[in-house]
Amino acid sequence: MAHDHSHGDHNAYYLNQLFTIAVCGALGGVAVMLWWSGTIKLMLHPKFFLWVLLGGITLLVLVVLRAAAVWRSVDELTAVPDHTHDHDHCGHDHDHCHHDHDHDHGHDHDHGHDHGWAPWRYVVLLLPVVLYFLNLPNQGFSADAGGGDLSGLALDLPESLRSSGERVDVGFMELQQASLTPENREFYEGKIVTLIGQYMGRDPKRFTLKRYKINCCAADAVPLNAIIMVSDKSLEKVDPDAYREKWVQVTGRIHFFQKPGSEEYITGLILDPKQDESITNFVKPIPPPSSPWVN
Amino acid sequence: MDNIARVKDFVLTFTSIFYEALPFIILGAVIAGILEELLPQRLITRFLPRSRTLAIFIGGLLGLIFPMCECGIIPVMRRLIRKGLPLSCCVAYLLAGPIINVVVMLSTYVAFSGMEKAVEPGGGLAYQMGGWWMMGLRAGLGFLVAVVTAHIVEWQYQKYGTKLLMPLAVPGKQITGEDGEEEVEEKRSAWQRLSNITDTALHDFIDITVFLILGALLSAFTRQMVTQEMISDLSRNHAVLSIALMMGLAVLLCLCSEADAFVAASFITLRPAAKLAFLVLGPMLDLKLYMMYTRVFRPRLIYTIFLSVIIQVFAYSYVTHLLWEHYAPQFLSASAVRAMPSPSAESSSEAKSP
Numbered sequence: 001m002a003h004d005h006s007h008g009d010h011n012a013y014y015l016n017q018l019f020t021i022a023v024c025g026a027l028g029g030v031a032v033m034l035w036w037s038g039t040i041k042l043m044l045h046p047k048f049f050l051w052v053l054l055g056g057i058t059l060l061v062l063v064v065l066r067a068a069a070v071w072r073s074v075d076e077l078t079a080v081p082d083h084t085h086d087h088d089h090c091g092h093d094h095d096h097c098h099h100d101h102d103h104d105h106g107h108d109h110d111h112g113h114d115h116g117w118a119p120w121r122y123v124v125l126l127l128p129v130v131l132y133f134l135n136l137p138n139q140g141f142s143a144d145a146g147g148g149d150l151s152g153l154a155l156d157l158p159e160s161l162r163s164s165g166e167r168v169d170v171g172f173m174e175l176q177q178a179s180l181t182p183e184n185r186e187f188y189e190g191k192i193v194t195l196i197g198q199y200m201g202r203d204p205k206r207f208t209l210k211r212y213k214i215n216c217c218a219a220d221a222v223p224l225n226a227i228i229m230v231s232d233k234s235l236e237k238v239d240p241d242a243y244r245e246k247w248v249q250v251t252g253r254i255h256f257f258q259k260p261g262s263e264e265y266i267t268g269l270i271l272d273p274k275q276d277e278s279i280t281n282f283v284k285p286i287p288p289p290s291s292p293w294v295n
Numbered sequence: 296m297d298n299i300a301r302v303k304d305f306v307l308t309f310t311s312i313f314y315e316a317l318p319f320i321i322l323g324a325v326i327a328g329i330l331e332e333l334l335p336q337r338l339i340t341r342f343l344p345r346s347r348t349l350a351i352f353i354g355g356l357l358g359l360i361f362p363m364c365e366c367g368i369i370p371v372m373r374r375l376i377r378k379g380l381p382l383s384c385c386v387a388y389l390l391a392g393p394i395i396n397v398v399v400m401l402s403t404y405v406a407f408s409g410m411e412k413a414v415e416p417g418g419g420l421a422y423q424m425g426g427w428w429m430m431g432l433r434a435g436l437g438f439l440v441a442v443v444t445a446h447i448v449e450w451q452y453q454k455y456g457t458k459l460l461m462p463l464a465v466p467g468k469q470i471t472g473e474d475g476e477e478e479v480e481e482k483r484s485a486w487q488r489l490s491n492i493t494d495t496a497l498h499d500f501i502d503i504t505v506f507l508i509l510g511a512l513l514s515a516f517t518r519q520m521v522t523q524e525m526i527s528d529l530s531r532n533h534a535v536l537s538i539a540l541m542m543g544l545a546v547l548l549c550l551c552s553e554a555d556a557f558v559a560a561s562f563i564t565l566r567p568a569a570k571l572a573f574l575v576l577g578p579m580l581d582l583k584l585y586m587m588y589t590r591v592f593r594p595r596l597i598y599t600i601f602l603s604v605i606i607q608v609f610a611y612s613y614v615t616h617l618l619w620e621h622y623a624p625q626f627l628s629a630s631a632v633r634a635m636p637s638p639s640a641e642s643s644s645e646a647k648s649p
Contacts, residue, residue: 065489215553215554217551
């Protein structure tokens, strides 16, 4: 059998096998634990949760079978000590100690891999395991990730904002899509909506509400931003330091702003507190949702 | 943005790329183990068409029957090459498989459906590609790029042979006896076979996953440096530049072919050919794939494949851009106007029609 390991490197072979079993077991265990603890929600779209669990279980099953095979091969090696000196392949996991064919007949059925000892690979492989035990990641993207602060744009408040008083129950995604067509912009203009997202910005009269949409994983996250402005008529101000990076629930009237120098429209909410109303009725801090994504 | 937040975002991007690919690498490794142990070498050569061109065409369409993502394909492909499947057929499957499969085609359709109705601020049509167009062109160009590249690889293989492959991917010798006839393989017990399958599967898993991790780290790092906004701003109103930039973005982002259509669709104002280039190139070439290719191919073959893919994707996308911008206003106007009864949109699109 054309394996790369023979007499001289049994130790390296077994060391390699033990590390393979340990690292694969750790990765499989971490995959299962991510599913079990719900941490997977921070990274992936729900359609992948089951895949990660099944992948982890499969890896654990492979590890158990491999461990048993290596265990047996050690038994066989110690049970037939002399044979190891006569035959290159005795004792390793491919169970050639008890074969009944002649190795001189010229056939070759190698498994196409070496069992050389390369410790750097295990260091790299342990990275996800170490991160898991460091409890990382433990949150979605920061609000500042990838930029996108709209509060610096030269956007003017409309002179008069339509106010039907009608409340609509739509999310970031629907409003983002609504901004694409004139009919939908017209339909939603002036209606009252409540959105949840991360606070971003430093201006006391305007800030960006940020949420990410994912389709598979955090790497394909697309930011959905809305500009929030406090009406000029109101003296109320938002304290940026109190809200920065926090999750907030914002209630306001919808207005679509045209992005300066662009063909795009930006979803906006205008907060218009009456004299006896506090801005905190419109912008409320909330705990981060278990899944930070809009799916 | 403080450094701790930056590190956390980096870790989140890295782990999400890693855990998304992990189950499919495991699946690929298990299939690789089974193929290695149970698939007789002579079976592949027996069923392979004699015409290499036909075999390459079949390789390019194999994703319709065996849908695999680009990460899972690599360990499977390495084992298939070892079992005697011609390198060119494997390359055709490797490049086209992640694009020409039902899941990816459907996700492309869904991501772009309704895009044809997108309008400019004045109310005129933006002439974006809708779901059918984007799905059809993505699959068509993906197939074309894969088949042409596979033929180039075939020509290279005839010239250089197995020097193009890493030792682990070099095809094994035929199982023949002294008289040249096929010999019956040695009998192995079920336990021995299971042991060999787990050995190969875990070996391949470790071998590929190391490079998946390195690729995911690289990708997470570049994502910290380059934002989608930057690409979008740079490429606005520059068709050729936008195609090149979107191709660069596809290489850097390392997105799953099932998800990339949604990211491309989020570049609302970008011209459709640039999005098409992003969608065709991404599943064929990115940072993590490059790292994983190094476990199968020698540098000469990797550069041949990459050069062929990059040149073709750019050229086809540019031709698509020229054709689309010239002809789309003629054949899209009528149907889109029917779909948009708004008076302003109607008058504007009529004004654009010849």
